[in-house]
Structure formats: structure tokens, C-alpha cells
Amino acid sequence: MSVSALGTTVYEVVTHHGHTYLVDVESRECSCPDHTYRDARCKHLRRVAIEITEGRVAPPGHLRVSCAVCGDPFYEPTDALEPHLCRQHALEPGDFAVDRETGGTVLVLAVSPRRADEVRIPAHDCTVAEYASNRSYPPDDPVVSAVFPTVDVTNAGVTPRSLRVYTFPLTRLALPTK
Ligand SMILES: [Zn+2]
Ligand SMILES: [Zn+2]
Known part of the structure; x- marks a missing residue:
């Protein structure tokens, strides 16, 4: 059967x-x-x-899906949105993640089903995958957007060090080991 x-x-x-x-x-x-x-x-x-x-x-209520990063199969609720990410690669908005290139910590804002070779970085006139420090990551990685959650506190008040939203190929970011 x-x-x-x-x-x-x-x-x-x-x-x-x-x-x-x-x-x-x-x-x-x-x-x-x-x-x-x-x-x-x-x-x-x-x-x-x-x-x-x-x-x-x-x-x-679940279906077998493949992780968008490593391809490993696992079960997701039928209505779960793409990208499907296994436990090892699951990043979610609100997670802190470590940038493997710089060691810096970023705050994840969104995980997109779009691929790194589809999404452009307008300021650099290239795709996320083509950007110099991203070239060693798979071009079909889902694109993650994140900010550096750092602020400066002075007598004048609190200022974010940067308000820029950065885009990364997903596997460039790692969940911190707790
Ligand atoms: Zn029967
Ligand atoms: Zn995976």
C-alpha cells in the first residue's frame, strides 16, 4: 500500500x-x-x-516540502508561506542573526521568497548575488532584509548608527548559538 x-x-x-x-x-x-x-x-x-x-x-494539515536553502525535506503546515526553511535555516522577522562576513549582529526584518540573483541593490547597480561580499553564497538563496540594531547614546539623545536596510543571501546569516 x-x-x-x-x-x-x-x-x-x-x-x-x-x-x-x-x-x-x-x-x-x-x-x-x-x-x-x-x-x-x-x-x-x-x-x-x-x-x-x-x-x-x-x-x-501538513505537506512535505524542501528547504529553500539546503533542499532537506520536512513537513510544513499546508498554508505556510514560502520560502520553506528547515530548522537549521529558519530565520524569522525579529531574529538576531550573525553576519558570517563581518561577525556583526543584525536584526532580521523580512525573509523573502525572492532569490538573491533576482533582487537588485539599487545603490550598487547589481543583484544581491552579484554584490562582492555575497559571491560565495548560492545565487538562489532567499533574500533576507535586516538592519544593524545599534544606537549611540549621547547627551543630545539616542541616534541610530544607521537607518539603512541591508539585503543578504540567507546563508550569509547564521542564527547565534545560544
Ligand atoms: Zn479502508
Ligand atoms: Zn535547510
């Missing part, structure tokens, strides 16, 4: 004999004759439950 997740609570089961049944794990219903006529908890329901428990198919 092969089981595939449809991204809801319904799973498609194809048997060895080539029959296709739909199993709903929430209502515990299956479209097979066994279940329909005898109201038994059929083998298809059991099989889907096992596949989910053992992590071979996505849990209800």
Missing part, C-alpha cells in the same frame, strides 16, 4: 491491487467497501495512522 498526504486530514491510499481509497483520519472514515458496509476500522485507516506516526507521510 502507498499512502500520500493531500495536505488536509484526507490521505490517498493505493493498494497492491491498484485500488485507490480516501482515508479521513479526523472522522476515521475510509471509502473502501470494508469500511462502508461493515463499519470496521479497516486496514487502510490503520496503515495511514502508522505511516504518520513513523514520519513517512506528513501529519494532518
